[in-house]
Amino acid sequence: MGRSPLSQLLEDPHAQRPQQRHASLYSDLLTTVRELGLLRRRYAYYWTRIGLVLAALGGVIAGFVLLGNSWFQLLMAGALALILVQVAFLSHDSAHRQIFDSAAWNDWTARLLAGGLAGMSITWWKNKHSKHHNAPNQIGKDPDIAIGVIAFTPDHAGSRRRGFIKWFGDRQGWLFFPLLTLEGLSLHVSSLQHLFRRGATRVERIEAAVVVSRLGLYVTALYVVLPVGKASAFLGLQLAVFGVCLGGSFAPNHKGMPLVPKTMKLDFLRRQVLMSRNVRGGPVVDFAMGGLNYQIEHHLFPSMPRPTLRKVQPIVREYCAQNGVKYTEVGFFESYTIIVDYLNNVGLRARDPFQCPLVSLYRD
Incomplete structure (x- = not known):
């Protein structure tokens, strides 16, 4: 019996040389998803x-x-x-x-x-x-972390040092x-x-x-x-x-995830997965967030129909585990707790906000 596309993809993640495997991570996953018909219109x-x-x-x-x-x-x-x-x-x-x-x-x-x-x-x-x-x-x-009313980066928060603007930032x-x-x-x-x-x-x-x-x-x-x-x-x-409802559906997806310095270069898969967060919660959360709770899968496959994101999630999660790429998923209320904590303390974060040991191996 022939092997499934997914089993072939995950069977030996070390078969290629590290540099080749690093470059082909996303293309291999995309090929598998296409072969499984998960990009078809709904x-x-x-x-x-x-x-x-x-x-x-x-x-x-x-x-x-x-x-x-x-x-x-x-x-x-x-x-x-x-x-x-x-x-x-x-x-x-x-x-x-x-x-x-x-x-x-x-x-x-x-x-x-x-x-x-x-x-x-x-x-x-x-x-x-x-x-x-x-x-x-x-x-x-x-642009979602650009300078505005809310400070999303340590440098921006650090510039708010006096008076009402500091009180607000805290x-x-x-x-x-x-x-x-x-x-x-x-x-x-x-x-x-x-x-x-x-x-x-x-x-x-x-x-x-x-x-x-x-x-x-x-x-x-x-x-x-x-x-x-x-x-x-x-x-x-x-x-x-x-x-509140629209902004609340977008906010949990990236706020409080690692920030990437402007000059850092990452491969496509890591750039999308490591900076995104999924929110679990079942059909009710799927409806309330318009499928954006599958943010990792959405960023990897932006043209994938919304109802298919749930189906591709196990494939993506397993693939990330096989290749040592951190896959983040939290509960609905936990996601908002993370946002509040991060924004209240963003000014206290490290000056180099990207502190992921795994990805530091891939800096240019």
Whole structure:
């Protein structure tokens, strides 16, 4: 009986010379995953998911109209926020070309979902997110750890030495999640800034029209149907819940994992695995985090359909174990404890934040 592709891959990890094996780590794994058919599109899954999201969105709109001038509209606001989080996950998947074989179909689906339903620019987000995927947690290259309100690196935290900014920095882990209530507003503002910048492309101008129309119609509908106070409460709650849920699904994946100096070079597999963290928790966590809890597998295979990430996980975990690559997976609540601890103490971390003995062997 012939050996399976996985058994052939793992049977003798030392058969090659170390330098050759180091260079082919990812290509060997990718070949195995392709042979097992794990990169095939999952059309039924995604069409069903899109249909359910659209139906839920229609239900919220109907409920909003029927309720009229009522404080029960805040329930609609919370429900709308949760649905828009699922829309954002679908646009993320489409931007990564997980849904269709056609690049154009993926790009326009992502654009319509993000711009037409969520009111955000997929072009802005994709540019930023691609840089993150190319260099996760690498100082000076990953925009997700760039200088901002939160300090993610020791140097940035160390520059906050006086007054309120030092007080804030010492407690930023505890303040991180309250700050996520502003993430929804921040995403809309950043999207508009990008789309209306000088030099925007024709496609971005079309996207700008879609995003502005969506946001304008939404806000107008709120203030036409509801009094100013209730409309403002609806808008504020929707943005806050959206920001916390969406930001909370991305935060556990890399925060508190090793930081990579700007000049360090690593092979693709180690660069993606060692800087990423999986979050276990079953179907509920899978749904709440949009599959991003399989962050290691997502970074290794960005175009892999979301439901397949769970299937490829055992292969990746075993392969990493066979090749001495640390694979990190923690529980749902533990992941957030790690984030809070790291952000509260980031200023106390070593100056060379990348302290992994294994990877130090691979520095150039």
